Structure formats: structure tokens, C-alpha cells
Amino acid sequence: MRKTKLFMDTVVDIQVVVADKSRDKAEAAVDRAFELFRKVEQACSRFSQDSELMQATRQIGTAVQISPLLFEPLRFALEVAKWTNGKFDPTVGKAMEDHGFNQHYLTRATLHHAVADSATYQDIILDEEHRTLSINKPLVIDLGAVAKGFAIDLAANELKEFAGFIVNAGGDLYAGGLDENGDKWGVEIQHPLNKAQTIQRIEVSNEAVCTSGSYERRSPTHTGIHHLFDPERSVSPNEWISCSVVAPYALMADAFSTAAFLLGKERGVTLVEQVNLQGILIDSDLQVYRIGGI
Structure with a gap:
């Protein structure tokens, strides 16, 4: 079976290898997988003023408790930022806006944020014990390099009981098990x-x-x-x-x-x-x- 929906500015295509008797179970699992894409987008999008990310970053110098759907991809992004000495930097959001990447793919709403040009990943502080986010200065976090992969993994976890499946989000994918031919x-x-x-x-x-x-x-x-x-x-x-x-x-x-x-x-x-x-x-x-x- 196969279904597609639009999330995160891309077509998400999910295929599951199923026997006839397990089709209803697969339908339910695929629906849960799509729901996780929606939830991750709601948590991590810089394009929505109502997203968990944008709400949390409006509170400068305050520790804000955040959900695992935001905390986990942000934590990984900060680790990669450290490993690359800041070449990979989730605070690139303002620079992206300034260069035209500032329009929501569905609403066509345009973003304009007055933030500090000097912000880097080092201005983001995560408290793993209390799962809180603090930022030292106004900035725009862009999780485009981690959020989609995170959503793919969560979706794949919903499908792991099936012999084969593939979650493809605009060419980025996770392939579980084997295809319909056993390969x-x-x-x-x-x-x-x-x-x-x-x-x-x-x-x-x-x-x-x-x-x-x-x-x-x-x-x-x-x-x-x-x-x-x-x-x-x-x-x-x-x-x-x-x-x-x-x-x-x-x-x-x-x-x-x-x-x-x-x-x-x-x-x-x-x-x-x-x-x-x-x-x-x-x-x-x-x-x-x-x-x-x-």
C-alpha cells in the first residue's frame, strides 16, 4: 500500500509491504506516521509564529521547557555544530530570511525578524535534566537540516512491525526491511x-x-x-x-x-x-x- 501527503515543504511518500489481512493495521500505522510529520512540523518550523520553536525563542534569557519533538532535533543540531566548529549552525535562520528563504510554502506568509546578526549556536543553551531551552540574544533557529530526518525516523518507528516499508520525504528516506520481492x-x-x-x-x-x-x-x-x-x-x-x-x-x-x-x-x-x-x-x-x- 502507498500514501502521500504534503509536509515540511515536500511530498511525503510512505509505502508498506502488506498481506491482505494486515492492510487495516498498515493503514492505521501510516496515518500515525503522517501525524508525527505534522507534529514535528508544528514543533520545529521557523515559518509559523505559533510553532513551539518560535514561541520558545521569543523569551530571551528565560529557561523554557520544550517538548521532545523540539528538544531532540535541536540537541543533535547543536552537537553537529560543535563537531564542525560552527560551519553547521542552527542559528542560520536570519541569514536564510535575508537571502529570500522567508516564505511559508503553504500560506505564502513572509517572515521578517529583527534579531542580532552576531548570534551563533553558542547562544543556545539546552538543559538536558530539565529539558529546557534558553537563548542569550534574539535569533532565528533553522532546523531544516535535522527536523525532516527526525520526522522520518519517528514515522519509521511506527512501521517497524511490517516486513518492509519506505518513508520518503522529498528524496530523503528510511527504508525498512525488504521490498515486495524480498530484496x-x-x-x-x-x-x-x-x-x-x-x-x-x-x-x-x-x-x-x-x-x-x-x-x-x-x-x-x-x-x-x-x-x-x-x-x-x-x-x-x-x-x-x-x-x-x-x-x-x-x-x-x-x-x-x-x-x-x-x-x-x-x-x-x-x-x-x-x-x-x-x-x-x-x-x-x-x-x-x-x-x-x-
Whole structure:
């Protein structure tokens, strides 16, 4: 069975391998999986003034208790920020707004926040014991590099009892078990310059594959800027054109594909190797780097 819905500015496609007698159970599980996408979007979106994220960050210098749906992806984003010395920085939200990435995909509402230009991930403080968030100065947190992967993982957890399933959110996916033929799921990595072509095909089972690329979302207001942005240098790096990472969880694959892209060739490859993941990284000359045994 297969269902699709729209969440997080992308089409979420869920497929489940089912026997006839388990179809009703699969329908219910898929509905729960979609509901988790809705809840994560409500918690983590910077585009809605009513989201848990935006409400919490309006309280400067105050410890605000937040739900696990916000706390967990934010905690992971801050860990990756530390590992990359701030190249991957969830406080990039204001810079994204300034470069035209400030319109909600459904409402078309436009964001304008007057915040500190000097804010970094170090201005975000999480208290793990009490599950609270504090920020030191006005800032805009963007969880676009972790929230979708987190939602994919939660959805996959709802489907784990089935022999095979795939949760695909705009090309970022988790493939569980085996496909309808009893084989690993075949995943095609899109050619970054020609959507009709595949540059690599891999087979996965109980793994996630996420891709960060410069070819999908370009700034509507600034030439040469795409949605992968280095706030320190105020540029979009272009050593890579596409970075795909294979990991046990989509949260990891999502974050590390973005981090590898932002770090550039040498440091990006080193990062994927250091965290023992697999990667298919494509540079601006279309040279393919296969990491981790692919």
C-alpha cells in the first residue's frame, strides 16, 4: 500500500509491504506516521509564529521547557555544530530570511525578524535534566537540516512491525526491511544536473539515505546563493554539488549530508569517515567520491 501527503515543504511518500489481512493495521500505522510529520512540523518550523520553536525563542534569557519533538532535533543540531566548529549552525535562520528563504510554502506568509546578526549556536543553551531551552540574544533557529530526518525516523518507528516499508520525504528516506520481492530496497541517487538520470544506485535495508544539494533550492533574491548557507562567510559553498549520506537513522543522514556539504571537499570527506557512515559526494566537476565501502 502507498500514501502521500504534503509536509515540511515536500511530498511525503510512505509505502508498506502488506498481506491482505494486515492492510487495516498498515493503514492505521501510516496515518500515525503522517501525524508525527505534522507534529514535528508544528514543533520545529521557523515559518509559523505559533510553532513551539518560535514561541520558545521569543523569551530571551528565560529557561523554557520544550517538548521532545523540539528538544531532540535541536540537541543533535547543536552537537553537529560543535563537531564542525560552527560551519553547521542552527542559528542560520536570519541569514536564510535575508537571502529570500522567508516564505511559508503553504500560506505564502513572509517572515521578517529583527534579531542580532552576531548570534551563533553558542547562544543556545539546552538543559538536558530539565529539558529546557534558553537563548542569550534574539535569533532565528533553522532546523531544516535535522527536523525532516527526525520526522522520518519517528514515522519509521511506527512501521517497524511490517516486513518492509519506505518513508520518503522529498528524496530523503528510511527504508525498512525488504521490498515486495524480498530484496533490499533500491535507491537511486539523482544526477545533480539532470533529473532524468541516475548517477548511482545503491541497495539498503534498515538504513536512511539523505541528500543535500545546491541544485534544488536557489535564492529568489541573491544570485549564487542556495539554501546551504555558510553564515560565517555569508556565502553558499560550491565545492560540492551534491552530498548523499547513508546512516542508521535519517536524523544522522540529514545532518551529516548538510555538514559535509558546508565543510567542503577535504573536511567533508573526513567528517563522513570519522563518524563511520557511507557517502556519495559529487563535486562541481561531477567527480564522484564514494566513501565507506559504497
